[in-house]
Structures are given as C-alpha cells and as structure tokens.
Amino acid sequence: MKKSFLVLVALVLALLAAAVAPVFKADPGLVQIHFRGWTVETSVLVLTGGVLVIWLLAWFLVRLWRMPAETARRIREQRALAQLEKGLLALTEGDWSTAERALQKSVGPEGRSTARYLAAAEAADGQDAADRAEWYLEQADTRNAKQKFLVELTRARILMSNGQYEAARPVLENLQARRRRHPQVLDMLARCYRELGDWEPLLKLLPAMRKAGLLDDERAEALRREAAAAGLRESRVTEDLQARFRALPRPMQRAPDVAGAFADQALRLGAPELTEEVLRNCLKTQWVSKLLIPYAEVGADDANRRLKQCEKWLEDHPDDPWLHLALGRLCAREELWGKARHHMIRSLEIEPTVSGYDALGQLLERKGELEVAMACFRNALRMNQGKEPLPLPGDLARLEPPAQP
Numbered sequence: 001m002k003k004s005f006l007v008l009v010a011l012v013l014a015l016l017a018a019a020v021a022p023v024f025k026a027d028p029g030l031v032q033i034h035f036r037g038w039t040v041e042t043s044v045l046v047l048t049g050g051v052l053v054i055w056l057l058a059w060f061l062v063r064l065w066r067m068p069a070e071t072a073r074r075i076r077e078q079r080a081l082a083q084l085e086k087g088l089l090a091l092t093e094g095d096w097s098t099a100e101r102a103l104q105k106s107v108g109p110e111g112r113s114t115a116r117y118l119a120a121a122e123a124a125d126g127q128d129a130a131d132r133a134e135w136y137l138e139q140a141d142t143r144n145a146k147q148k149f150l151v152e153l154t155r156a157r158i159l160m161s162n163g164q165y166e167a168a169r170p171v172l173e174n175l176q177a178r179r180r181r182h183p184q185v186l187d188m189l190a191r192c193y194r195e196l197g198d199w200e201p202l203l204k205l206l207p208a209m210r211k212a213g214l215l216d217d218e219r220a221e222a223l224r225r226e227a228a229a230a231g232l233r234e235s236r237v238t239e240d241l242q243a244r245f246r247a248l249p250r251p252m253q254r255a256p257d258v259a260g261a262f263a264d265q266a267l268r269l270g271a272p273e274l275t276e277e278v279l280r281n282c283l284k285t286q287w288v289s290k291l292l293i294p295y296a297e298v299g300a301d302d303a304n305r306r307l308k309q310c311e312k313w314l315e316d317h318p319d320d321p322w323l324h325l326a327l328g329r330l331c332a333r334e335e336l337w338g339k340a341r342h343h344m345i346r347s348l349e350i351e352p353t354v355s356g357y358d359a360l361g362q363l364l365e366r367k368g369e370l371e372v373a374m375a376c377f378r379n380a381l382r383m384n385q386g387k388e389p390l391p392l393p394g395d396l397a398r399l400e401p402p403a404q405p
Helices: 002-024 044-092 096-106 116-126 130-139 145-161 167-176 183-196 199-211 217-233 238-246 257-270 272-285 289-295 303-316 321-333 337-350 352-367 371-383
Strands: 031-035 037-044
Touching: 002 183, 037 371, 044 096, 096 116, 116 130, 116 145, 116 167, 116 217, 145 183, 167 199, 183 199, 199 217, 217 238, 217 257, 238 257, 238 272, 238 303, 257 289, 272 289, 272 303, 289 303, 303 321, 321 337, 321 352, 337 352, 352 371
Parallel strands: none
Antiparallel strands: 031 037
C-alpha cells in the first residue's frame, strides 16, 4: 500500500514537471539574492532544484542519525513479539510460570502493553498468585474506555475462577451498566447471581440475556423454575412456604423440580401433610419416580389415601422400583408386613438401590430377622461406596446382584 502510494506520487510529480517544462523553457525566470555584499542570480528552476536537493540531503542525514536507534527499537520489538508468542503459547498449554516470565519480557512501551499485562495476570492467577495478578492489572494501560473495560473484564474473570463471587459481583454489575448486552458480561453476571443464590436480579437479567442470544425459551423457563425452587427452600415457616407456592403459575407448580422442592421443604418443616396433593398433581402431569420418595412420607391422617393412590399408579407403572419402594414403606407403616416385604423385594429385583436395601433392612430388623437385616445394611453401605451388592442369605437369596455387562 505504501509503495503504491509513493509510485503514484512520483508519477504525478513527473506529469506535473512535464506540464510546466515548456513554461520554464520559454521563460526560465530570474531570482536574485543579495546578502552582506554578496549577490546570487539564478533561474527559478535551478533554485527549486537546489532547495529540493538540500531538503533530500537533510532528510538523509537525519535518517542516518536515527538509524542506530531505529534498528535497536526494531530488534527490541522483534524480541518482544517472540516473547509474546512464547508466553501466549505457554498460557494456552497451561504452563503458567513460563507464560508469566515470557509475558513480562514482552511488555513494550507505555500505551502498547495492555494485552500483555492482561495475559500475564491470567498466568499469575493460574499459579494462585492473586497479588501478582492484581499488580499486572493495575499496570495495564486504561487510558481509553475499551482498554479499561477489558481490564475490568479480566479482573472479574479471575475473581470468578477463584470462587470470589461477592467480589466479582460489583465489577460485573458496573460492566453490565456500561455494556448492557455484552454476552460474556451477561453470562458471567448470571453465573455469579446463581452461585450467590440471588435469584431476583438473575430473573431481571433474563430479558437481556435472551436478546443477546444467550438463552432460548426453554433455558429461560428452566432458570425461572430453579429460582422458584430456591425461593421455596428459603421458607422457614409453613405459611410462607404455602404462600410462595400459591403465588407461582399453575404450570410451574406442577414442574417436578418445583414440586420436589416444595415437598422437601415441607418435610424439613415437619409438615408432610402438605405434600400429598402437590406431588399427586405433579405425578399425574409428569411421571418422575423420585418424587415417590417424599410421597411415601405420610401426614397425620393420609397414609391410607397415599397407599391407595400408589396402588392405582402401579397399574400403569408395574416395573417402577421407586413405586414399589414407596408402597413397601406405606404398607410397613400400616403394619401390612407381607405386602411391605413383597414390594420392597420387588423394588430391589427391578433395580438395587441404597434406599431399597436400607428400607428392607429396617423392616427385617423390626421383624427380628437380624442376620438378613445386617446383610441389607451392608449392601446399602457397599452401594454407597460404588460397589456391587452381595446376594442376601436365607429366603431372600433370590435377590442377585445385577449381571455384569
């Protein structure tokens, strides 16, 4: 590009000289200079040429004078670029100490060092050197708005990677106020709110995240359900729990994660009687077997109703291990020992689980079958440790561990 421009200028000057040459040939002009008794006479063309030669000579001498400094500067820049490349490659590889040393050596003149200092801060953070990382961030050039934004973004990213969400929050909120739809800022701020359990500002952030293309409708709705479930878990009295649940839209009330959160919190507050209707409505809408665990926790006078409901569900889900386990627990509560034993065994035959072995062990212990009960408890412990259960002794020996693939 530069060479083409010089060629174009030279061509224009040549054409200009060709155009004015006839004028100077007809009348070369006269220039007279008188200074301290000296008189110099020459033509306009000669004077112009002399001035041009003197200017070219001065330019050449200045370039010659600056050449050593320019050469040294170019060598320093080449070395800095080589160190920068080495540092970035080491940073990508995860060799933090090598990256930091190389990036330190690559730092150039003031005003051209922002990217290098930011990369050095990342390398220092990789070594858990928070003080050095902060020092690099403070050294980075922040004279214009974009550089300052990038420095603060890097600071927030480092804080987030170290789990310092409280410290990262004001930094990200300030960045989001300046760049409302910046995808990375929105994503990090949403994650920060989520980790802090601060759901209200996260929900306010969802429209901006959708406009930025970070969320689709399904993911946004999932976050709303998660926020609703978290709000239910914060309830400390049953009245507040019920009020929060009733305030939710009906489709969200029947979402498995929301209904499950309501049931878990009701059980923690000692109010199992609140869970029957909520879980039943949810299970009618969407069958999620794990919700049968809290459903089997009965209230003061609803054990029989829950038992009959589970028996109805068994017609449509005869091979659901959690449904058999729930029936086993409900039957045991009603002292229907034979039915309880049958359903618990059937649950383990379909799918051995820690809860299944623990429930069967408690039932057998109550019935005085201590040897088999202890075997059930040992299997529950083995499965908790990631091991396969062992066959049970006596009449329950038909419960074989699952076949190896």
